[in-house]
Amino acid sequence: MLPLHWFLILAHSAYAQLDGLTVLTQQGPVSGTFSSPTVRQFLGVPFATAGRWQAPRLPAVRKEVFKATAFGDSCVQELNAGNSEFLILAGGLGLNTTESENCLTVNIWSPSVQRKQKTAVLLWIYGGSAVFGTSNIPIYVGNNFVRDNDDITIVTFNYRLNIFGQPNAPQLVSNTTSQNFGLLDLDAAVAWVHDNIANFGGDPDRISLFGQSAGAVSADQYTFAHPQDTKVKGIILQSGTATLLSTGNASLTLDPTPWNTVAQAVGCGTVNNAAQLQCMQAVPFRTLENAVISTNAVFNRVVDNINVFVDTNARAAAGNFLKVPVLTGTTANEIDIFLLAQELLTSGVSTPTISEMLSDVTTLLLFTCSTSLSALNRVANSVPTWRYQYQGVFPDISTRPELRAYHASEIPLVYGTYNTSTIPATPAEIALSKFMQGAWVAFARNPKQGLLSLGWPMYNPNTTSLAQLGNPANATGVTLTKGSLVDSACARPDVLANIEAQLTSLLVN
Structure with missing residues (x-):
């Protein structure tokens, strides 16, 4: 039975109830706004709370209506020179948002109550190498997605990053509890959305995860950490998988070096005892943030066999x-933006010919071949699988000649937010965006069969079933090819690695 004060609050919000702008959650009512005449928007709704280096837990029940009218704080960022340059090249977006450790919030875009309710739900996980990123970026706004498509609700959320998301602290090593707090935040977001989305017009039985880069890796890691899960019904992986072409040196031996480097920088010493952890707990977050950046400490997710596995x-x-x-x-050209950012930071100029060759080889090694392996494993296990390669190059997104279809360049088309640029979108770009949005929505509506209705067959490496999106042969839709052709060089990763090393040497020298 609902508490009496909630009934009173809702009774005094009769008009809001009629237009669907006051919605009940397990923590109390929230009130949103219309982001457009047919789309409701709820911003900055707390889905969890957590102390520093603690697992997330549900927020307290509120006595008042929560005004969900502004994005919540972003989680603490690691905006070193390289990450900042990436953001500039990716559209000058920047991350000029308020940061804090009180950052675990969701944002929801759902159809107005006059439109179809009980919609499919897409839950977005942003990228940023698990060290920077936020849901508060213009290209991640879900209004256009929901405005232009029926039967869809878009949810985005914040999760903890860098030393706050995966501290690699020896004191926190456990066989039963993970210190991959960013991934625990994902678990909490999935649970909150599943338990509350029905009141926003979403269908809790049709939730799919979609993410890009580190966000895609997170979505894939969710499937390995929760093999019997019943909440998530599909996943969309944009430029990232948990499966790697090579397992590398992953082990269960935690490397305390980055933790101790930062601890020493902030005056907590390098002795991994309780006093050091207590000292680190007390350091202001901005001091920790600055120390991570100034020391170039790298905080990767912890291979703990809880939610990141040594034998993925x-x-x-x-x-x-x-x-x-x-x-x-x-x-098609994931690495273009990383190489350009590196060259601009080191020399101020680019070397297009060598950079393009190096980008092509490294894109194969780090992205194309790993995605191929992941797709093949799913096909072999009878999982309905669809695969694409995005090839679109448009002047409002690839704003420099060195940038082709680079890492993250497809996101504005998926979201339909290319209009955040000052350069007009081309007719082909607008049409391709409409097709891609429709495809993502078709998958969310019916992950097992939705894409078949668009003439996009399930993936088989030996049939014409890999969808090239933005290929010049059909710039506004799908061109089908064989995955075996795209992946032909993946059979010899040793050769690719040797070529990569030689090209890197040419570029450096």
């Missing part, structure tokens, strides 16, 4: 993961 590739081959349908893909 073996688990993938054996089918030890959540077997929900997947739409997975990459951009």
Whole structure:
């Protein structure tokens, strides 16, 4: 039974109830706004609370209506020179948002109550190498997605990053509790959305995850950490998978070096005892943030066999993961933006010929071939799988000649937010965006069969089933090709790695 004060609050919000702008959650009512005449918007709604380096828990029940009219604080960022340059090249977006450790909030765009309710739900996970990123970026606004498509609700959220999201602290090592707090935040967001989205017009039985880069890796890691999950019904992986072409040096041995580097920089010493942890807990977040940047400490997610596994590739081959349908893909020239950012920071100029060759080889090694392996493992385990390669190059997104279909360049088309640029979108770009949005929505509505209605067949590497999006042969839709052709060089990763090393040497020298 609902508490009496909630009934009173709702009774005094009769008009808001009629237009669907006051919605009840398990923590109390929230009130939103219209972001456009047919789309309701709820911003900055707390889905969890957590102390520093603690697992998330549900927020307290509120006695008042929560005004969901502005984005919440972003989680603490690691905006070193390289990450900042990436953001500039990716559209000059910047991350000029308020940061704090009280950042675990969701944002919801849902159809007005006059439109179809009980919609499919897409839950977005932003990228940023798990060290920077926020839901408060113009290209992640879900209004256009919902405005232009029926039967869809878009949800975005914030999760903890860098030393706050995966501290690699020896004191926090446990066989039962993970210190991958950013991934625990994802778990909490999925649970909150599942438990509350019905009141916003979403269908809790049709939730799919979609993410890009580190966000895609997170979505894939969710399937390995929760092989029996019943909340998530599909995943869309944009330029990232948990499966790697090579397992590298992953092990269960935690490297305390970045933790101790930062601890020493802020005066907490390098002795991994309780006093050091207590000292680190007390350091102001801005001081920790600045120390991470100034020391160039790298905080990767912890391989703990709880939600990041040392044997992910073996688990993938054996089918030890959540077997929900997947739409997975990459951009054709992922590495362009990283190489350009590096060159601009080091010399101020680019070397296009060598950079393009190096980008092509590294894109194969880090993205194309890993996505191929991931897709093959799912196909082998009878998981409905669709695969794409994004090839679009448009002047409002690829704003420099060195940038082709680079990492993250497809996001404005997926969201339909290319209009955030001052350069007009081309007719082909607008049409391709409409097709891609429709495809993502079709998958969300029916992950097992939705894409078939668009003439997009399930993936088989030996049939024309890999969808090239933005290919010049059909710049506004799909051109089908064989995955085996796109992946032909993946059979010799050793050769690719050797070529990569030689090209890197040429570029540096």
